[in-house]
Amino acid sequence: MSPPPPAPLPGCGLVVGVTGHRDLQAEQLPRIRGQVRDFFLGLRAAYPGIPLTLLSPLAAGADQLVTGVARELGVRVVAVLPVPAGMYRHDFEDAASQAAYEDQLAHAEVLELPILRASDPDAVARGGHARDLQYAQAGIFASSHCHILLALWDGEASPLLGGTAQVVAFHLQGSMPEAIDRRQSAAVTLGLDEETLVHHIPVARQGGTEVAGAARWLTSGTELQSHAAIPPAFDQIFRRHGEFLADRARYEEEITAAVESEGSDCPIQRQFVAADWLATTYRRRVGRVLLATYLVTGMMGFSFIAYSDIVAQDLMLYVFLGLFAIGVAINALAQRREWHRKYIDYRALAEGLRVQSYWRRAGIVDSSRPSFAHDNFLQKQDVELGWIRNVMRGASVDGMLVPLSPGRDDLATVVGEWIGAPGADGQLAYYLGTAAKRGVQHQRTQVLAMTCLWTGIGLSLVLAVFARLIDGQLQSLMVAAMGLLSMTAAVHEAYAYKKADKELIKQYRFMARIFGAAQRRLAQCRNDEEQRQILRTLGEAALAEHAEWTLMHRERPLEHSRF
DSSP: OOOOOOOSSSOOOEEEEEEEOSSBOGGGHHHHHHHHHHHHHHHHHHOTTSOEEEEEOOOTTHHHHHHHHHHHTTOEEEEEESSOHHHHGGGOOSHHHHHHHHHHHHTSEEEEOOOOTTSOHHHHHHOSHHHHHHHHHHHHHHHHHOSEEEEEEOSOOOOOTTSHHHHHHHHHHOOOSSOOOOOOOHHHHTTOOSOOEEEEEEOOBTTSOOOOOOOEEEEESSSEEEESSOOHHHHHHHHHHHHHHHHHHHTHHHHHHHHHHHTOOOHHHHHHHHHHHHHHHHHHHHHHHHHHHHHHHHHHHHHHHIIIIIOOOHHHHHHHHHHHHHHHHHHHHHHHTTHHHHHHHHHHHHHHHHHHHHHHHHTOOBTTBOOOTTTTTTTTSOGGGHHHHHHHHHHHHHHHHSOOOTTTTOHHHHHHHHTOOTTSSSHHHHHHHHHHHHHHHHHHHHHHHHHHHHHHHHHHHHHHHHGGGSOHHHHHHHHHHHHHHHHHHHHHHHHHHHTTHHHHHHHHHHHHHHHHHHHHHHHHOSSHHHHHHHHHHHHHHHHHHHHHHHHHHHTSOOOGGGO
16 A cells, blocks of 8 residues: 655645446456556656545445545545435445445545535435435535546436536536536636546446446536546646645745644634745745846946946946846746746635635535635636635635634634724735835835936936036036936836836725725624625625736736846
8 A cells, every 4th residue: 555645734635526327337347446546646646746635425336446446545535425424324225335335434534515405304315306416416516626526437428416427517517407506607607617627437337338448538628628648737737736735845844833823723724824824935035036136237227337437447347247147047046946926826825715714714605505715716817827726625625624613613703803903903904004005115116216317307407508517527427327317217116017016005905995895894784694795795806806916916927038
């Protein structure tokens, strides 16, 4: 048995959901086990830094087969039961499958999906359509939280609600022939989604025609697409995910200290603290690189002006070239290590997890209402940002596996920590304070730029009027001063643009208005459900604004060629 790669902090890593037929042909079982084993080993070889998690309903047939192989390989198993465990035991028709269920349940982390609110528990217990709705709910849950859906399927369409064919269709195209509560992104509904991935292992059902053929990857584009190997877009998503986990492991000691100081037992909150710590670390690095680059640029301008107007010595040319080389080296280092991209990505992830954590603690998202923060977050951005939603999917599973502690899910506590009040902790105070601070900094930048500009203009007027009264050496010094002042203003303005000061001030003020409005609306709410609706709306607005922030900053990468 090969042990799974260690994870520095609790987390699902790469999540595989399973769906498949219950009545597999016995003679095909050795071949199917081999293909399932190759699938898991292939993922582990391709992405060695990402631990694997299997979401399995533990149903007879395909589910139990895949779960057994996963256990042999040391893959973490989360049992997603469509009904309570006691009720589910009656679904197994023979002693062997029931014994396998009991054994696998005992060695798995268990997540029981609640009875749908529109269903009668007694009707669910009796079976029939109400029970099928629960199976469909389990399929939707697995699809919504997995990164890869492993389908042991004969490839045929089926009218069976919640059956393998419908779960595969739902995963790829967002369609399920029942009114089941789940918000689908427009990309999935229109067939434009690039994050739904199925690994299809062809199998035959008992009494059916024999199915042969190699396993394949299925994706949803403008039409269903089949691939012999994992598509490059998904490979990049998983590698980005692996890079995040590698960074988390690299700074495990510091991150663990930050998590422990925060003191939360919520897995999503712990993931937020880790992502926030990494984002802050890379933000500092990007800030230092940006400042160093513009300082070097300014010094290059000074050396050039000094050479042309003050001391025409070859030494200044060497200084100029040396500074240029230093600037190129600094930016090459930052680009090779992708500090800017990681800062933007990790900040986006942290903000997504922040909303996800508060929603969970406020009781807004639960497994009976599978409408998730990651469904629409960053959907309009580059496909490679899909890894952020992958982490959020895994964090959602971890959050549901840990019951909320008494008092921690109190709405007043969430409102106080998330929104707060002016002068107190919370996002409202943060946005108000940061907007004011950046406003002062931007004003100083503008004053400096205008001072340099008008001082240079004043010098030019002096030269124009009194040129004949000023000796040549002084004229050269004044011309050099004009150049330096103009260059200082330009560099400072470019530095402010690179930091996106104007846009960030507008964004912070806008977010402050959103949180202020939410605070006022919450004070007028008559019950907890109204408060939850306000918090849901607030979270959606925050996610949309963070997506805009991500797009804006990704369009301002560190590029030495532009400096």
